[in-house]
Amino acid sequence: MTGIIFDIQRGSYVNGPGIRTTVFFKGCNLKCSWCHNPESRDFNPQIMFYKSKCTSCGICKQFCESKESCILCGRCTRVCPNGAKAMCGKEYTSDEIMEIIKKDIPYYENSNGGVTFSGGECMLQVDFLTELLQKCKEHNIHTAVDTAGYIPYSHFEQILPYTDLFIYDVKSMNNTVHKKYTGVSNSLILDNLKSLLATDKDIWVRVPIISGINDSEEEINELKGFYEMYGYPKKTELLPYHSLGEHKYEAINLELIRFRTPTNDKMQKLNYLIK
Numbered sequence: 001m002t003g004i005i006f007d008i009q010r011g012s013y014v015n016g017p018g019i020r021t022t023v024f025f026k027g028c029n030l031k032c033s034w035c036h037n038p039e040s041r042d043f044n045p046q047i048m049f050y051k052s053k054c055t056s057c058g059i060c061k062q063f064c065e066s067k068e069s070c071i072l073c074g075r076c077t078r079v080c081p082n083g084a085k086a087m088c089g090k091e092y093t094s095d096e097i098m099e100i101i102k103k104d105i106p107y108y109e110n111s112n113g114g115v116t117f118s119g120g121e122c123m124l125q126v127d128f129l130t131e132l133l134q135k136c137k138e139h140n141i142h143t144a145v146d147t148a149g150y151i152p153y154s155h156f157e158q159i160l161p162y163t164d165l166f167i168y169d170v171k172s173m174n175n176t177v178h179k180k181y182t183g184v185s186n187s188l189i190l191d192n193l194k195s196l197l198a199t200d201k202d203i204w205v206r207v208p209i210i211s212g213i214n215d216s217e218e219e220i221n222e223l224k225g226f227y228e229m230y231g232y233p234k235k236t237e238l239l240p241y242h243s244l245g246e247h248k249y250e251a252i253n254l255e256l257i258r259f260r261t262p263t264n265d266k267m268q269k270l271n272y273l274i275k
């Protein structure tokens with residue numbers, strides 16, 4: 001089976017315990033206004049164009065054999081001397097990905113690490129994800145799935161036997177805020193989290209904290225109230241917004257909305273509240 005992947009990061013210390021390889025699936029069904037990986041939204045491979053790096057040398061045009069519409073051959077990305085063009089997204093077989101993953105098995109073993117499947121929304125390619133999770137388990141590799149949870153619960157049931165840890169994004173407990181900034185309601189996401197909390201799986205909840213949007217004490221208290229009703233995850237990570245992905249918006253012709261990073265004081269307060 002094949003899937004569309006836009007990045008594979010090896011030797012990472014984020015996205016789960018220990019040293020990890022993170023496989024980023026292309027395609028997402030949320031449109032978070034603050035997303036730092038906006039190139040993950042589209043399900044198909046695409047060419048990113050960084051206008052500020054382009055010197056208009058014309059080399060890419062000389063090598064392009066498709067005079068009408070782009071056929072995503074990737075030639076221009078390889079010949080551009082300034083790195084102004086980049087291919088985002090590639091079709092891989094599960095065996096090709098496993099070859100990359102298996103190189104790091106000694107690191108996983110020495111650090112209690114493993115593999116994290118992320119995105120985009122990796123669960124939208126659930127059959128491909130299941131195959132990869134099964135293959136990881138055949139090699140006794142710890143597996144984590146990073147999801148925004150806006151998918152039928154049957155997808156969770158399909159991967160539960162092969163998943164050790166869920167990293168579960170909650171963008172806002174306030175449905176109006178959620179709809180405004182992600183494009184969808186949070187009710188399915190919270191229902192799925194409730195069902196997942198009733199299983200014996202490890203769960204880390206992650207909340208991106210955006211100043212003036214979801215950084216109120218009410219938000220965090222509401223999340224805590226949810227835990228009190230349905231169970232506590234193993235961990236909650238509040239992640240302050242950062243602007244590192246801003247340059248990518250122009251490269252894929254998406255409108256950029258700027259947000260503010262919460263202060264350290266605010267983060268301390270919110271972290272104290274969620275303990």
Ligand code: SF4
Pocket residue numbers: 053054055056057058059060061079080081082083084085
């Ligand atoms: S090769 Fe690169 S720098 Fe030259 S015109 Fe094309 S994108 Fe711009």
Ligand code: SF4
Pocket residue numbers: 047060063064065066069070071072073074075076077
């Ligand atoms: S990816 Fe290929 S077809 Fe598309 S613009 Fe570049 S060279 Fe031309």
